[in-house]
Amino acid sequence: MAFQIVPVQAEHKPAIRTLLMQTDFFRADEIEVAMELIDDTLARQGHLTPEDYHIFVATQACEVLGYVCFGKTPLTDSTYDLYWIAVAPHMQSRGIGTRLFEFSCQEIRKQGGTLLVIETSSQPKYEPTCKFYEKVGCTLEARIKNFYRLGDDKLIYTKPL
Amino acid sequence: MAFQIVPVQAEHKPAIRTLLMQTDFFRADEIEVAMELIDDTLARQGHLTPEDYHIFVATQACEVLGYVCFGKTPLTDSTYDLYWIAVAPHMQSRGIGTRLFEFSCQEIRKQGGTLLVIETSSQPKYEPTCKFYEKVGCTLEARIKNFYRLGDDKLIYTKPL
Numbered sequence: 001m002a003f004q005i006v007p008v009q010a011e012h013k014p015a016i017r018t019l020l021m022q023t024d025f026f027r028a029d030e031i032e033v034a035m036e037l038i039d040d041t042l043a044r045q046g047h048l049t050p051e052d053y054h055i056f057v058a059t060q061a062c063e064v065l066g067y068v069c070f071g072k073t074p075l076t077d078s079t080y081d082l083y084w085i086a087v088a089p090h091m092q093s094r095g096i097g098t099r100l101f102e103f104s105c106q107e108i109r110k111q112g113g114t115l116l117v118i119e120t121s122s123q124p125k126y127e128p129t130c131k132f133y134e135k136v137g138c139t140l141e142a143r144i145k146n147f148y149r150l151g152d153d154k155l156i157y158t159k160p161l
Numbered sequence: 162m163a164f165q166i167v168p169v170q171a172e173h174k175p176a177i178r179t180l181l182m183q184t185d186f187f188r189a190d191e192i193e194v195a196m197e198l199i200d201d202t203l204a205r206q207g208h209l210t211p212e213d214y215h216i217f218v219a220t221q222a223c224e225v226l227g228y229v230c231f232g233k234t235p236l237t238d239s240t241y242d243l244y245w246i247a248v249a250p251h252m253q254s255r256g257i258g259t260r261l262f263e264f265s266c267q268e269i270r271k272q273g274g275t276l277l278v279i280e281t282s283s284q285p286k287y288e289p290t291c292k293f294y295e296k297v298g299c300t301l302e303a304r305i306k307n308f309y310r311l312g313d314d315k316l317i318y319t320k321p322l
Binding site for chain 2: 073077115117146148150156
């Protein structure tokens with residue numbers, strides 16, 4: 001399907017908030033963090049360094065279909081974190097997440113990145129997320145048991161770029 | 162040997178900077194980060210939440226022998242990060258690091274923490290650091306290959322509290 005990937009703009013904010021709420025994958029405090037990161041990015045747009053949060057939106061007409069946020073990991077040579085990637089529930093399974101992911105990898109390579117790291121949770125509700133990361137070429141490299149809470153491990157996926 | 166462990170104070174700052182430089186384990190930019198965290202902690206002392214940086218100093222008379230910095234990991238229930246622990250080179254191998262570590266574990270337990278996470282580098286110069294973590298009961302739980310740079314992995318130690 002046809003859509004564009006563009007740098008985040010202020011007018012995307014309400015739609016991103018709605019999208020994050022609709023996916024049912026993010027807690028209220030996590031969504032507030034995501035919104036603050038967007039404000040930071042908007043305030044620095046045009047002057048972004050690799051360490052800043054880089055946020056892009058998949059749009060079609062004026063609709064926000066998905067969004068992605070990545071940035072260089074502090075104190076590393078060329079490692080990047082994929083902090084957030086989300087697609088509106090009614091637009092999933094159409095390749096939007098994959099395109100956002102591949103776009104991010106390209107952007108990171110352009111910036112000189114050589115390794116992508118993604119952290120997620122072992123909760124059963126994140127199984128589709130994990131399958132997505134595996135489908136786009138990431139490897140489950142490490143697990144920190146009981147990291148988020150008892151029985152909820154941190155999974156660390158990586159992809160060399 | 163006899164020394165006290167006390168909350169960091171402004172007058173400790175020059176000695177902590179010297180100590181971090183002397184250990185030869187930290188880069189200039191890392192030391193600047195450590196100094197900024199001390200300023201943040203001093204500004205919030207008396208109003209610290211678990212998520213803040215908690216910084217304590219081992220002192221004897223007016224000398225700073227070592228320091229430790231920990232805090233609750235955001236978005237987790239009861240996981241804490243040990244961000245920094247360092248002992249002045251001429252005071253090492255006298256149990257100061259172990260006491261600072263055990264003191265931190267106690268403080269974290271008091272705050273309700275159940276898991277301690279420590280990240281370090283696989284560079285050969287950090288071998289004594291890794292041996293220290295193992296000696297005080299931590300387990301090497303995960304490794305992210307080439308995280309800091311090619312050939313320099315991130316090692317993640319944990320200790321249930």
